[in-house]
Amino acid sequence: MQLDPPVTQRLRPGPSALSREEVLASQRGRLALAALQTVAAAGYQPTTIADITKRAQVSKRTFYELFRSKEECFLAGLEGGVAVAQHHLDEALEPADRLDWRRLVRRSLTVYLELLAAEPDVARALHLEAVAAGGEIAHFRARMNGVFVDRMRGAHRVGVEQGELSGEPAEGMLAFLIGGIDDRIRQQLIASGPEDLPALGPDICAAAIAILRMSGVD
Structure with a gap:
């Protein structure tokens, strides 16, 4: 079962051919997957937004553009x-x-x-x-x-x-x-x-x- 489709792969540094909407979709997918993986490993209550963004390699600022909360x-x-x-x-x-x-x-x-x-x-x-x-x-x-x-x-x-x-x-x-x-x-x-x-x-x-x-x- 593949939970990590290509659109959620980490974007490489430098110019991207993707539109802003596609970039945000990729980041949203990586954050959602990272949340699932981090919670599975550490538990829901101990997991922090910082843990999720670190695993997803996405900034906290971007996180709050896409999600209101850890939940x-x-x-x-x-x-x-x-x-x-x-x-x-x-x-x-x-x-x-x-x-x-x-x-x-x-x-x-x-x-x-x-x-x-x-x-x-x-x-x-x-x-x-x-x-x-x-x-x-x-x-x-x-x-x-x-x-x-x-x-x-x-x-x-x-x-x-x-x-x-x-x-x-x-x-x-x-x-x-x-x-x-x-x-x-x-x-x-x-x-x-x-x-x-x-x-x-x-x-x-x-x-x-x-x-x-x-x-x-x-």
Whole structure:
């Protein structure tokens, strides 16, 4: 998973062919990535704006042109991480309509765990430090969980179309499922680190399939 596209690479000294808007976009991307990486390494509370600008090799003056606070910068990093994860999930699941709904669930969750293992900074930032940050980032986490609820709802819809499931999945059940997955990921990160996250796959997938089978059943 590539979180550092060319536009966010450090600009070389001297004249640049980029417009001011492109330069600022590059600096914004570097700062957001630096915030995510620094918070993942040091923790949200201890991280300072100076730490972020030093890692990004961008001035504090430029930081305040682009962000109002550490929270806003970290939030941009989290949003970038989730966007990249979503992109990779979409690529891995194409075309989803050819997959059995159970395989769709397994593939979705397995790919996500593998992505987190490959990008430990993203794993720690999303599932550990974002919890500690609170504030607007807590609202972001709720939106992020909603995105994954929608993915599970989509898998259930495929099962209905394939004639194996019926009804509509209860919102509370799906929220319970995604919250449980989030908690298991967090506990695994604390216990042994991101490299072991794929080992959660079989249990998480089995639980997701069982809950989706129960959904819509009176």
